[in-house]
Structure formats: C-alpha cells, structure tokens
Amino acid sequence: MVIFLKSRFVLKKWMSLLNLGLLLIGVIKKAKVLDNVNLELTSGKVYGLKGKNGSGKTMLMRAICGLLIPDGGHIYIDDEELHRDIKFPRSIGALIENPSFLPQYTGFRNLRLLAKLMGGISDDDVRYAIERTGLDPDDKRVYRKYSLGMKQKLGIANAIMGEPDVIVLDEPINALDEESVDNIKKELLKLRDGGSLIITACHDREELEYLCDEIYEMKDGRIVQ
Numbered sequence: 001m002v003i004f005l006k007s008r009f010v011l012k013k014w015m016s017l018l019n020l021g022l023l024l025i026g027v028i029k030k031a032k033v034l035d036n037v038n039l040e041l042t043s044g045k046v047y048g049l050k051g052k053n054g055s056g057k058t059m060l061m062r063a064i065c066g067l068l069i070p071d072g073g074h075i076y077i078d079d080e081e082l083h084r085d086i087k088f089p090r091s092i093g094a095l096i097e098n099p100s101f102l103p104q105y106t107g108f109r110n111l112r113l114l115a116k117l118m119g120g121i122s123d124d125d126v127r128y129a130i131e132r133t134g135l136d137p138d139d140k141r142v143y144r145k146y147s148l149g150m151k152q153k154l155g156i157a158n159a160i161m162g163e164p165d166v167i168v169l170d171e172p173i174n175a176l177d178e179e180s181v182d183n184i185k186k187e188l189l190k191l192r193d194g195g196s197l198i199i200t201a202c203h204d205r206e207e208l209e210y211l212c213d214e215i216y217e218m219k220d221g222r223i224v225q
Helices: 057-064 107-118 123-132 148-160 178-193 205-211
Strands: 002-006 008-012 017-020 038-042 046-050 074-077 092-095 166-170 197-201 214-219
Touching (some): 038 197, 057 166, 092 148, 107 123, 166 178
Parallel strands (some): 046 197, 046 214
Antiparallel strands (some): 002 038, 008 017
16 A cells, blocks of 8 residues: 655555645635645655644644645545545544544444444454553443543444554554553554555654554644654
8 A cells, every 4th residue: 555645645555645745835814834745655654743833734634634634735545536436534533632522422333333333343443442552352341431431442442443454543652651651552553564555643752662663743734854
C-alpha cells in the first residue's frame, strides 16, 4: 500500500497507491488548513507527523480518512478517487482527537455494534482488538465508568479492529501510563509488520522516533521537513 500526497494523494495495497492530491486548501472559516502537501507513503511502515497545535496534523489525517474535502487536488485510493468514486477509504481505522462511544454500553458492546455496521469483523476480532490494548473484553463496566486511559485504549482498539490496511492515530498515547504506552507501541509494530500503513501524530518526539520509520514536520498546513 502506498499513500502519495502530491496535489494528488494515492493509496494502494502493496503495489497499490493512495494518492491524495492535496493542494489542500481545505478552507475552514476562510483559513487554509492544508496547503500543497506532497508525500509518498507505503504499506508496512509507520509514519509520524509532528508540529505545534494548529500546524495541520489533524486536518491531514482527517483528509486521509475522507472527513475533509480539499478545495484543490485529489485523493485516490486504489485508483478510486475519494469523494468521487468512493466516500471513504475501504479499509481504514482511525482515532482522531478524543474517542467517544455510547456511555451506557460496555466497551465490547460498543465495538461489536461498530463492527456490525462496518461488516466483515467477527466477535473474535473485536475481542482480540480489545485485548491487544490491555483491556478486558469481558469487563462489565459501561463506558461512562471508564477512566481516561481506558477510554483511550478503547479508541485505539476501535482503530485497529480487523487490522485495516490504513491506521490513523492522533495522539494515541495520551492518558496512558508507561506500561500501556510500551504495549501499544509493540502492537502497532506488529500491525506494521503485518502490512498495515500507520500514520500517527504525537507531541513526544522520543516516542515518534522509536515507533516511526519516517517523520514529517508540519507548519501552517505544509510539510516543512
């Protein structure tokens, strides 16, 4: 799989490309949130985004997920153009900003409901994703009783559920203790080795350098390094 941002952005499996063409003048309140982004990303790698708040990291991830429509450029996934041929990427998991689930349901029930909506993800897949983050799929506590760290883990479990081709994680280690951070990093590297293309943003440079094969710095909606 390749993600290619260059006034076009392409994503494909293995020999495929995710071609995301972002002259992204995603204009929000008349402000450019992404501008002339050019990147080529391939499957089986972890890519890091760094930069100050408001630099464009989250907006870039939203664009890749199909949640932001560029004013210029194109996004291609396996030769299909996002927002023209398909509305959203066919195989993607994401945690962008704060996770949110139905407060009256358990973690397992929340993810099981989402899995049924997505299709192709079994109850065993749901249980495995939850276990990988260090949570107990049989925990009877409802989501509103979860700690901040547990909520974050459930958000990560949702993103990796079914081992999608592309995994997008915005500040995934927020609210996690050191042991949990180490576990999440190990699981993400396993997913990378299994062929997933992972894009993550993190304020901790040391964690980015440990986890990522390549790191890109963003400023004012542009890739500057």
